[in-house]
Amino acid sequence: MENCSYFYQAVTRIAEDRILELLQHAKETEARGNGFPEAGSYFRACAHTVYSAWRDITDGWHTDEDIERLESFIGLPIWSDVS
Secondary structure, eight states, rough: EEEEEEHHHHHHHHHHHHHHHHHHHHHHHHHOOOSSSSSHHHHHHHHHHHHHHHHHHTTTTTHHHHHHHHHHHHHSSSSSOOO
């Protein structure tokens, strides 16, 4: 079980870092106003994809606190009432 806990923590940390990185790219791209107009939306969609992958990978291990924290980064609860 200890290895599962370490794995969960590592995957959660990686997912959080990637989500925040993608959201920062979205913000920077929109602030610059250059590139293609949908770039910010693209990076936000990628952040949602990372969150969805994290939910799938950690199914059965994730905590409500981690779910709420990661969902707060992307701006909405995606799967409320689903365990």
